[in-house]
Amino acid sequence: MTLAPTDMLCFALHSTAHAVHAAYAPLLQPLGLTYPQYLVLSSLQVLDGQTVGQLGAELRLESNTLTPLLKRMESSGWVRRTRDGKDERQVRVSLTEDGHALAARAAGVPRAFAEKTGLPLADLADLRDILAALRERLKPVKA
Amino acid sequence: MTLAPTDMLCFALHSTAHAVHAAYAPLLQPLGLTYPQYLVLSSLQVLDGQTVGQLGAELRLESNTLTPLLKRMESSGWVRRTRDGKDERQVRVSLTEDGHALAARAAGVPRAFAEKTGLPLADLADLRDILAALRERLKPVKA
């Protein structure tokens, strides 16, 4: 007995993630940001000068995704990529002036999204925590 | 005050969807299926001979995604694509013998995934319904 996609949790996740992505698009497009770029920008705003590996650990992305993404952000003038002096294998990513300014403009995006859902912030936070718990069950961050 | 990705619902969704995708990969890879192809296969198993548009409405995908995906499935020998006799604009997709056989082999995948999560089926179903509700709030299926 095959399950229809509509009845699958995986599809609910897949399609809702796409719907959220689509809801973010009109908020990010005026800023010239894609959604993953917005995540990188937010992460750097909280802690600047992270290595590619640190960003990847937080955002669950590999260098094969991050490197071209960061290069695009670099050529947009939002970040700088510099080899770490102590360990030349590592590349540190930091926000430029323009990057900081852009992050400031993007600060209202999560609230605007929350309003689009029409749900109480507490419900959204609950869902976030349930999802994070499921994610850790499937793919624990390595010890 | 910028939110870190870790605190955002959108990122929880994004990253958990990826983790689920990654959990499905080892189940689907032996069958030669990608995750979206698995969704198409499941949908056709429930209702064969759907048009590209019908599949897209259920899976929330556009023809620009489905057409190449279906062509890959066709060249793998799992589906046939034929123009509808009554309306030549429409392309109907149906499972081949091999496609039916593959769908049968894939029937156990959702249960295997549920076991990977270690959560009760009722919890997973609840989460599915919460997500579907959020999705419909953001992107109602057009009337």
Add this chain to the structure above:
DNA sequence: TTAAATTATATCGTGCACGATTTATTTGGT
């Protein structure tokens, strides 16, 4: 009944994501 509008699918270009591999650097063991 023919021209305009609509609908269904396909095509093109860009960006994200992953597996597999490569290159450069650092670390560890002997």
Add this chain to the structure above:
DNA sequence: ACCAAATAAATCGTGCACGATATAATTTAA
């Protein structure tokens, strides 16, 4: 000190996803 193992990014190839556009068939309305 040296070489092997480990680590950090980068590169390559493939597939998914979307916006924008194109093409072809059908429907509608004048």
